[in-house]
Amino acid sequence: MDSAGLRELLTFYADAGVDEPLLEEAADRFEETRTEAEKRAAQRQPVQQKAIAAPQARPAAPAAARAAIPDDAQAARAREIAKSAESLEVLREQLSAFDGCNLKTTAKNTVFADGNPQAGVMFVGEAPGRDEDIQGLPFVGRSGKLLDRMLASIGLDRSSVYISNVIPWRPPGNRDPSPLETEICRPFIERHIELVSPKILVTLGNPSTKLLLNTQTGIMRMRGNWAVHRTPSGLEVPTMPTLHPAYLLRNPAHKKLAWHDFLAIKLKLEEAV
Template identity: 60%
Template sequence: MQNTERAQRELESLLDFFVASGLDCFLEEEAVDSFALSEAAPARFAASPPVSTAPASPTNNSPSTARAPTVLQRPHDGPLKDFSKPLQAPAETAAPSAMSDAVVPDRAAIDMAREAARTAGSLDDLKACLEAFSGCNLKLTAKSLVFADGRPGSRVMLIGEAPGRDEDASGVPFIGRSGQLLNKMLAAIGLERGDVYIANVVPWRPPGDRTPTPQETEICKPFIARQIELVAPDFLVFLGAASAKSLLGVQDGIRRMRGRWMTYEAGGRQIPCLATYHPAYLLRSPLEKRLSWRDFLSLKTKLGE
């Protein structure tokens, strides 16, 4: 009797252990592959015969009032659907997408951009070419073309990477917080915004202010290159590493590039150029403003020579 009670207590303890461990149901002796069962379920469902909801006709062996079992279904539910097939929206109700005009950013798009930029004889022509250009998908998501700001023919041309939200809304580059800081940096060396010419390598805002892809940059590069030729500045200032890398073809980071003068060839001219920190970066890292101050002092020296 004692052995029986002991065995019962041990069994109860074992069951309590299983419940505490999360095992609250009987298990098979062999492991069940639930993933394989899930994959095979649609095929089994499709192969099963359809369930008829019509009442069975009476037979001689059954009373006339007997009816076949039916599937309970509300009248407005409509016919049974085959859920083994993926749901698809009706073609006639599909709304047209704005991305239906998207193009593949390949070599053909780059060649098209080069040809369009080459035919521009003035800045107004170049702006019109960009407005009519359909080879860059960023145009489909941007609100406006951010072409340039400032005075054409200025001695100094500043180039950033791409416009942001404020610039996209206004159509003017460097108009937000980073633009306000840039205005103060120019004023510190005796320049006003109207004394310089400001543009971006990419004239359309990327969605969510993400970094432009290399393909997007390559497509837009012929336009900024032609823009530099038409403005014909005495000095170029690259705001951030992205614009300097795109136009100079270098791979150095901004810490290695900034502070030293380089050259950019445009229209047979060797234009002195300088790379410095982007104003948006200076807003996040204010301690680096001292280095940008040195760069702008170097620009002021060049302008006075």
């Protein structure tokens, strides 16, 4: 393989979320593919000659292979499982055991939550990144450090807030979760919010805001304005949409907008005491 091809292969691996070697020596998958193709071609030739005289129907794909692909039935299954959770510990166990979302197959850890579930305010982001996947906790990378500083600016820390994500598993290569993956995970975060029953909910960024407030309006128009999150059981929680710390790292000039949002959160918490 020439250097250009090698670069393209490494870029593909990086985009797919491959960040650790699994073997001591590199395996030439291209050579393996060529060898397997040659074997199949050699085996297929006499079979094709027979098939000219007696054509046969192609066998259907194995049922197990089809069942491994998440579909709308998995979202319905997730709703039933999540609804049955009577405590955060049970919900955590259910989520760890759930196998209906393909994101779990590439993630190292199920990222459930961090902080104090008895706190009055709950923050919800979109999905774990690389550092969160490794440590099994939300917001522990660069964006998490910025979130900690933002909390400190209004007198809060991780012992006085509760933090989770809509998606509990890191998407490979930090890609955006698909609509179906998000829909499969939705019942778990909705039940999570019901069980915590916070006085205030804070949605961090566009995806969590759109999902939990059931809106298609962008975060720049939603942020700074109080809204209401309604859970399936009818619980209504005052909700402040604000900018995601990762966005603020890329756009530091907008930190002043988040600062105004956090001041509104602080005031709301003081009124709720």
